[in-house]
Amino acid sequence: MLALLLLLVPASSLPAPASGDEGAVPVINAFSHFCSPTSDADGLYQPNSTFAANLASMSAVLPKNASASGFSAGAFGRAPDTAYGLALCRWDYTGDDCGACLSRAFKDAVNLCGRSKDVTIYHDQCHIRFYDQDYLAGAVNSPESVASNMNNVSRGNVAAFDGLVTRLANAVADRASNVSGRYATGQAGFPPDKINVYGLAQCTPDLTTAQCQACLAAIIKQMPKFLSGRVGGRILGVRCAVRYEKDIFFTTTGDMVTLTPLLDPSKGSSNTHTLWIVAIAVPITVLLCGFLACFMWMRRRRRRVTNLSGRVNIPTMSMEMEQVLKLWKIEESDSEFSLYDFDQIADATRNFSNDYKLGQGGFGAVYRGELPGGLEVAIKRLSTCSVQGLMEFKTEIQLIAKLQHTNLVRLLGCCLQAEEKMLIYEYMHNKSLDCFIFDSAKGAILNWERRFRIIDGIAQGLLYMHKHSRLRVIHRDLKASNILLDRDMNPKISDFGLARIFCSNVTEANTTRVVGTHGYIAPEYASEGLFSTKSDVFSFGVLLLEIISGKRTAGFYQYGKFFNLTGYAYQLWQEAKWHEMVDQVLGVDYPVTEVMKCVQVALLCVQDSADDRPSMSDVVAMLSGEGLTLPEPRQPAYFNVRLSSLPESNSSFGESSYISNVALTDEDGR
Ligand SMILES: *[C@@H]1O[C@H](CO)[C@@H](O)[C@H](O)[C@H]1NC(C)=O
Numbered sequence: 001m002l003a004l005l006l007l008l009v010p011a012s013s014l015p016a017p018a019s020g021d022e023g024a025v026p027v028i029n030a031f032s033h034f035c036s037p038t039s040d041a042d043g044l045y046q047p048n049s050t051f052a053a054n055l056a057s058m059s060a061v062l063p064k065n066a067s068a069s070g071f072s073a074g075a076f077g078r079a080p081d082t083a084y085g086l087a088l089c090r091w092d093y094t095g096d097d098c099g100a101c102l103s104r105a106f107k108d109a110v111n112l113c114g115r116s117k118d119v120t121i122y123h124d125q126c127h128i129r130f131y132d133q134d135y136l137a138g139a140v141n142s143p144e145s146v147a148s149n150m151n152n153v154s155r156g157n158v159a160a161f162d163g164l165v166t167r168l169a170n171a172v173a174d175r176a177s178n179v180s181g182r183y184a185t186g187q188a189g190f191p192p193d194k195i196n197v198y199g200l201a202q203c204t205p206d207l208t209t210a211q212c213q214a215c216l217a218a219i220i221k222q223m224p225k226f227l228s229g230r231v232g233g234r235i236l237g238v239r240c241a242v243r244y245e246k247d248i249f250f251t252t253t254g255d256m257v258t259l260t261p262l263l264d265p266s267k268g269s270s271n272t273h274t275l276w277i278v279a280i281a282v283p284i285t286v287l288l289c290g291f292l293a294c295f296m297w298m299r300r301r302r303r304r305v306t307n308l309s310g311r312v313n314i315p316t317m318s319m320e321m322e323q324v325l326k327l328w329k330i331e332e333s334d335s336e337f338s339l340y341d342f343d344q345i346a347d348a349t350r351n352f353s354n355d356y357k358l359g360q361g362g363f364g365a366v367y368r369g370e371l372p373g374g375l376e377v378a379i380k381r382l383s384t385c386s387v388q389g390l391m392e393f394k395t396e397i398q399l400i401a402k403l404q405h406t407n408l409v410r411l412l413g414c415c416l417q418a419e420e421k422m423l424i425y426e427y428m429h430n431k432s433l434d435c436f437i438f439d440s441a442k443g444a445i446l447n448w449e450r451r452f453r454i455i456d457g458i459a460q461g462l463l464y465m466h467k468h469s470r471l472r473v474i475h476r477d478l479k480a481s482n483i484l485l486d487r488d489m490n491p492k493i494s495d496f497g498l499a500r501i502f503c504s505n506v507t508e509a510n511t512t513r514v515v516g517t518h519g520y521i522a523p524e525y526a527s528e529g530l531f532s533t534k535s536d537v538f539s540f541g542v543l544l545l546e547i548i549s550g551k552r553t554a555g556f557y558q559y560g561k562f563f564n565l566t567g568y569a570y571q572l573w574q575e576a577k578w579h580e581m582v583d584q585v586l587g588v589d590y591p592v593t594e595v596m597k598c599v600q601v602a603l604l605c606v607q608d609s610a611d612d613r614p615s616m617s618d619v620v621a622m623l624s625g626e627g628l629t630l631p632e633p634r635q636p637a638y639f640n641v642r643l644s645s646l647p648e649s650n651s652s653f654g655e656s657s658y659i660s661n662v663a664l665t666d667e668d669g670r
């Protein structure tokens with residue numbers, strides 16, 4: 001029964017797989033983090049200290065214990081070196097998934113906070129806090145993390161929507177504090193904007209009902225201030241959290257609070273609807289599966305009688321489609337572009353087995369494949385969001401295949417079978433840039449010389465796309481996880497051209513779950529949906545800052561007291577302290593003028609006004625030129641900076657490592 005319920009949850013709402021080191025996919029980074037202190041002067045722990053050993057045993061025990069019950073907390077080691085730790089998974093995120101999320105959080109703690117003694121890491125589905133003081137006895141909720149979806153309900157409906165969200169939050173909070181799991185979910189329809197709202201509240205299960213109630217009430221009180229009008233938002237704390245979104249983001253259960261009727265039953269799933277759907281869908285599904293299995297079996301028998309066990313079903317195609325494909329194959333017969341059969345790809349990926357899965361990208365799952373003859377390829381199995389007909393799809397694919405440059409990942413072919421659309425790319429052995437630059441261990445592999453070569457390669461690839469390819473392609477989604485690295489660490493841009501094949505909301509829908517992408521997006525695109533080569537230039541600037549600093553840009557979401565990378569970099573530049581942002585793994589022995597030039601070019605690229613930004617040819621010229629006088633960068637776009645701190649948060653908490661001494665400007669920062 002549960003399995004069937006899960007099947008009915010729209011795929012988009014399922015948690016994206018935790019993707020640690022995969023290739024062309026966004027790594028799901030910590031949603032936010034708080035480190036204190038951040039410098040040796042204020043007392044970091046020593047690498048071989050007793051505290052470090054206590055932390056190490058904590059990071060082994062808590063994820064393991066929490067995967068049994070969802071929550072674990074305890075004191076590790078004797079005073080004065082005791083480490084106090086707490087680990088909680090979202091209630092619908094259990095077992096190994098929970099353990100894995102928490103283990104990653106402990107790794108993030110090291111990567112993001114170094115040797116800070118008081119660290120809080122929030123992921124979408126779990127969080128940890130450790131500290132050398134005993135905070136476990138109380139119910140202190142700070143440091144809290146606030147984030148909101150950038151999109152709003154329509155202006156006239158803000159008050160009504162805020163009212164509904166508050167009522168929903170209160171109802172869900174009441175339920176959560178009154179059940180032993182200290183977790184509840186709810187839903188409500190909002191007819192004026194034709195959207196539904198889904199809400200969740202959770203406390204650590206060790207809190208009493210009264211403590212949980214008080215904790216959640218304090219959060220709900222802050223919601224109007226931070227989240228007014230936003231279609232989604234969250235306030236996460238160590239002890240309790242509230243979150244709401246316009247799409248389902250948790251696994252639905254039978255006992256959700258339903259405040260007002262949902263608007264489109266096929267979109268949401270209230271209990272009765274779900275039950276009805278299950279009641280109807282189960283027999284139909286069983287019947288359909290039976291028919292389908294029978295049909296496939298007969299078809300396959302006709303084709304060949306091998307490999308019957310464990311084979312994925314080959315979707316059947318219309319005659320028209322078969323015809324188009326046949327002609328297309330003939331057309332391509334003497335080009336380097338290949339049309340692969342579904343069989344071939346299924347074989348190459350051992351029936352899309354998990355062992356061959358590299359990860360989940362914005363446009364669908366990515367697999368490694370081995371073609372007969374030993375050619376290794378990367379296979380992007382596109383999620384069927386494409387709205388186009390076959391002919392338009394073909395045109396786009398042929399366009400992408402024509403883009404050939406040493407710094408672009410080569411499209412080798414594609415495979416179409418009914419609804420299945422797959423793109424076959426050359427395989428990149430070193431995965432993507434984000435696996436290196438955001439990882440303190442692997443980051444060291446990329447010394448400055450390599451980083452500069454990567455920067456230059458990306459610039460050349462983009463310049464080709466913008467200018468020399470005759471087609472003038474705008475990437476639209478340039479980011480570290482879209483820069484793949486070959487055996488020799490040469491960068492190749494991937495995922496270009498895909499944005500056009502998909503319905504436009506893919507990026508947005510995806511970033512609600514995978515935070516990060518929107519940190520790269522130019523303000524004119526974020527606010528008005530305007531694309532141009534200059535929006536790619538903006539993303540390039542952000543990427544450049546990431547490569548220099550080894551720090552991730554903040555996401556699409558707004559963070560409590562969290563600054564995005566562009567603001568941070570500009571501030572340091574203004575104060576002539578840009579060297580403070582240079583990735584520490586680079587040491588002090590880097591070519592100062594070259595790095596400084598890169599910082600300056602990056603800041604020119606992220607300027608607020610698109611007209612002020614250089615073109616890619618300017619960028620290439622600036623990067624290669626020596627002794628040029630570059631213009632002074634203007635203020636970048638602070639379009640998603642949240643500046644005020646939470647009223648409750650104590651000043652010793654919540655200092656993100658990004659903002660140690662940055663003067664804050666007003667919310668829009670313009
Ligand atoms: C920690 O290691 C450093 C060198 O690696 C050494 O100098 C120091 O004495 C060690 N401290 C402890 C407490 O073992």
Ligand SMILES: *[C@@H]1O[C@H](CO)[C@@H](O)[C@H](O)[C@H]1NC(C)=O
Pocket residue numbers: 061065072073074075
């Ligand atoms: C973790 O689980 C083990 C075995 O169940 C138990 O002995 C230990 O006390 C637990 N530790 C914490 C911190 O919960």
Ligand SMILES: *[C@@H]1O[C@H](CO)[C@@H](O)[C@H](O)[C@H]1NC(C)=O
Pocket residue numbers: 150151152229526527
């Ligand atoms: C939503 O509203 C906030 C505050 O009113 C505003 O700053 C922001 O730009 C709006 N977002 C969008 C996408 O319009």
Ligand SMILES: *[C@@H]1O[C@H](CO)[C@@H](O)[C@H](O)[C@H]1NC(C)=O
Pocket residue numbers: 174175178
């Ligand atoms: C809590 O649950 C009890 C019974 O389980 C019920 O009587 C009570 O009304 C509930 N309180 C709230 C605030 O929901």
